[in-house]
Amino acid sequence: MILHTTDPAASATYEPAPRPWRFLIALSGFLAELFSACAWLGMFGWALGEVVSDRYAWSQWLEWIPTIFTLIGALVCLAAASGAAALRSGLQSATITGSTDSLLQSLGSIAKPTSSEQLAENVGNTTLKQRPRRLRFFHRARWFAWSIVLVYFVISETPFYKPTPEPPAFNQDSFRLVYWNSGGEEQPGWDRAIGALNPDILILNGLHSSAGTPGLQALLDSNASVIVNERFVVISKRPIVRWGATTLALPKGEGLDPRQTGGHRPWIDRGRALFFQFLCPTTDLNGLASPPPTLRTAWIIDLPSDLSLSRAQVTARANEIITNFPSKAYIKDSRGAWIPEEIRTAMLGFPRPDIITGDFNIPRGSWSLDRLVAHLDSESGTHTSSRSLNAYHQAARRFSATWPRPRPFLHLDQTFLAPALRAWSYNLKDPGSAEHLAQAVDITVR
Secondary structure, eight states: OOOOOSOHHHHHHOOOOOHHHHHHHHHHHHHHHHHHHHHHHHHHHHHHHHHHTTSSHHHHHHHTSOHHHHHHHHHHHHHHHHHHHHHHHHHHHHHHHHTHHHHHHHOTTSOOOSSHHHHHHHHHHHHHHHSOHHHHHHHHHHHHHHHHHHHHIIIIIOOTTSOOOOOOOTTSOEEEEEEEEOTTOOOTTHHHHHHTTOOSEEEEESOOSOTTOGGGGGGOSTTOEEEEETTEEEEESSOEEEEEEEEOOOOOOOOBOTTSGGGBOSSOOOOEEEEEEEEEOOOOTTSSOOOOOEEEEEEEEEOOOOTTSOHHHHHHHHHHHHHTOOOOOEEEOTTSOEEEOOOOSOOOSOOOOSEEEEEOSSOTTOGGGHHHHGGGGTTTTOOOOHHHHBHHHHHOOSOOOOBSTTSOOBOOEEEEEOTTEEEEEEEEEOOSSSSOOEEEEEEEEO
């Protein structure tokens, strides 16, 4: 540290710090600024992603940054920056103490302290007071910014403070929906883990093995409705009366997939969607009549995971295909077999959904999801965000993520409900294999 004085003798007798000390002081100062800049850059990138979301191809990469990663990374960088700054201050104080004898002889107009330690402390305090306000502001602002990220994480992604949802009343219909994407990587025992959830409606995606494995036999009774369509398998205790499916015909991307050797995959995922309509019993409030069952519609959507594809374009294309679906559906004949339905109308598109579930390969809360979720509330003519209709936000009370198992940090598998329905329980279960956790959602009417 250079001490300025108007006394020529003082300048002549001042002994500068040795070169190794000056190098360490400069290095620690550089590291302090570097780690601080990294913390600011990480928090700014995360914040930009949260604000812009995945409206653009470039912004989706920022939107995919998990908040928990931002918190941990910024905390490490800020702690390292504070440590480097403390080291720099200590080294500067040490060099001042080392040249005390020369300084005491040259500072004729300054009161002599009783010890070299006191001199170092006095000079150090003077330096802190003279530090530019700009530097002090940024030092405090970076911790304030980190605190904002922490508050956001607690409020938005760890909703433990919310009251527990009320279970349905005795006269309300309630059923459990279970969705699991195995990705073709199921291991022995998955069927028992899934069957133990006791679903009323079970949706399996990407299954390689048979749906009639021993652990699912209890669900395959004579009254169960079963749909098998390419990658989708639906087993429902609620009678399914109609269904249809279509490819989403999504364009080929670059095939970016860090899980594969070389970061690319050889196959093309075009995406797929399926709808099915099932009957739910209706209970009369007075118990005097048995109203006819209510027809509910569920959509299953599986979007590609190719990182090179713009999620805004993917959902726009998926929405276009679903909206223009040519009503090619299947119904049961007198023997209970699925047969093609005769097209009676010129209406296009999937029926208006009550439930949308699947593997969207898009994090929860993303802007691009609104295109698909808007169909849930299309009857009212109002636009509702995907957040308010997400079963997680309605019923979950802890941090939830579905990928990658067993240490997930992204919520890619999601369930959305129309305003007439609500989730009173939302849990994620580990089937013991594959990369995704299973969703178990208890649903009732409002």
